[in-house]
Amino acid sequence: MTGNNQNELIQKAIAVLESLESGNPEAITSYVHPDRYIQHNQALADGRGAMLGALDHLKEIGTKVSVKRAFLDGDYVALHSVYDFHGPKVGFDIFRFEQGLIVEHWDNLQELVERTPSHHTMTDGPDTIRDLDKTEANKAYVQSYVENILGGKNPDLLPSYFDGDRYIQHSPHIADGLSGLGAALQALKERNVEFQYTHVHRIIGQGDFVLAVSEGHFDGRHTAFYDLFRVENGKIAEHWDVIEAILPAEKRKNSNSRF
Structure with a gap:
């Protein structure tokens, strides 16, 4: 896979996440498989339609998404992000691609903690991939x-x-x-x-x-x-x-x- 293709998959995954904030369905309809989308977030129904159906509500409650890190391993894109819906949260999202379309998604979310014993935030630090x-x-x-x-x-x-x-x-x-x-x-x-x-x-x-x-x-x-x-x-x-x-x-x- 070329570097350009790698960047393209990451850009698609980020665009899909950002649609949760904007409410614009274009990225989801363009980059998520219409018939084969497996959802591992068990609070959501399977399929692309469930994601599209949630957009209006997410926009209405003022959802915010800020991606802090992104990297790619084969057909998998991993994103590390700060969310704000029903309160601030930190999350990881994993998307699996087939032929340029997202066919599977996993995630994990946790309430954001502002004051930590290390005095670091839950998402600060390096984001440039090396080695x-x-x-x-x-x-x-x-x-x-x-x-x-x-x-x-x-x-x-x-x-x-x-x-x-x-x-x-x-x-x-x-x-x-x-x-x-x-x-x-x-x-x-x-x-x-x-x-x-x-x-x-x-x-x-x-x-x-x-x-x-x-x-x-x-x-x-x-x-x-x-x-x-x-x-x-x-x-x-x-x-x-x-x-x-x-x-x-x-x-x-x-x-x-x-x-």
Whole structure:
């Protein structure tokens, strides 16, 4: 795939998100497959029609969308954005393309937290993609980290994934550094708060940015974890995340898996 085609897919995905703010259906009718659109946001019905049907309401309530990061991995485009509908939120969206049209969508949303222990926001930091030649190595490294540390396969390896205490944290309740991460994990353990990753469903990356999509449990709730990592010189240097509870079956508007 050429660089121009890569940019085109990202531009299409961003245009579709921005239509949620503008209410203009043109991007959706142009870039979303009319007959084969699989929706994994379980608060929405399947198909392109459900997305088009939501536009008037979203515009009426003053929906805002601001894309902060975008990257592409094969047929997948990942976007990291700030939303405002029924209050400010941070989200990740993943779109899968076939022959230039969007045929599948996943997302994860979380309420935006303004004051964080790290004094970073949930979305600030670098957005320029570097180290394209290291994409596959970085994806494998992040998958190893999620499985060994967050999934609990080999937690003793935790320090090996970081360059000392140099680690920039955007997760809204964790301080900077490996020390901040360790303190947060210990606090959850002491409070008997369940925090468990059970399965890594998808790893999407481009250059130094890698997004891990995982399933697990948090504080007694079935949960989707979206973790974005920036890898620098073979170590995890920065982290953003969005954590969202999965809807119970009786509240879902489609029968697709969340993942």
